[in-house]
Amino acid sequence: MLTQNNTTVATEWLDRLKASGYRLTDSTRAVVQVVAENSFALEPAQIFISARQLSPHLGLVTVYRTLDKLEETGLVQRVHQLNGCHAYVPAAPGHQHLLVCRSCSRVEYFSGDDLDELFGQVGRERGFLIQDHWLQLYGLCSVCQKEEAAG
Numbered sequence: 001m002l003t004q005n006n007t008t009v010a011t012e013w014l015d016r017l018k019a020s021g022y023r024l025t026d027s028t029r030a031v032v033q034v035v036a037e038n039s040f041a042l043e044p045a046q047i048f049i050s051a052r053q054l055s056p057h058l059g060l061v062t063v064y065r066t067l068d069k070l071e072e073t074g075l076v077q078r079v080h081q082l083n084g085c086h087a088y089v090p091a092a093p094g095h096q097h098l099l100v101c102r103s104c105s106r107v108e109y110f111s112g113d114d115l116d117e118l119f120g121q122v123g124r125e126r127g128f129l130i131q132d133h134w135l136q137l138y139g140l141c142s143v144c145q146k147e148e149a150a151g
């Protein structure tokens with residue numbers, strides 16, 4: 001479902017792609033439209049199915065190519081799933097950690113690094129110079145917990 005806000009996000013993304021010299025076709029626009037307006041981790045095959053409804057001649061290669069470009073531009077965040085497949089969500093600014101719902105694939109971001117102390121300790125113990133980290137937590141989002149409770 002399109003809301004005014006989401007349309008603006010997709011428009012912004014298209015402007016960014018255009019500014020970086022990317023050629024915008026109907027297929028590219030359809031992929032951007034699908035990815036920009038959701039907060040769920042979508043696999044390329046799912047994006048393909050949704051975006052093809054907007055652009056019937058869309059090919060899977062274009063989906064991958066557009067996702068690569070969006071990732072390169074910093075607009076999407078790649079999500080690692082427990083099934084080994086990659087999925088994508090709109091990126092959040094700054095250093096963020098992810099909460100990934102195992103049931104509905106909703107992704108939420110959280111920031112804050114109380115973990116620095118722990119990581120520092122691990123680094124000291126192992127003699128490892130830690131320079132960066134990437135953190136995803138898996139579980140059930142609040143919506144899915146309620147649904148599970150309701151049975």
Ligand SMILES: [Zn+2]
Nearest residue numbers: 101104141144
């Ligand atoms: Zn969920």
Ligand SMILES: [Zn+2]
Nearest residue numbers: 095096097113
């Ligand atoms: Zn962090």
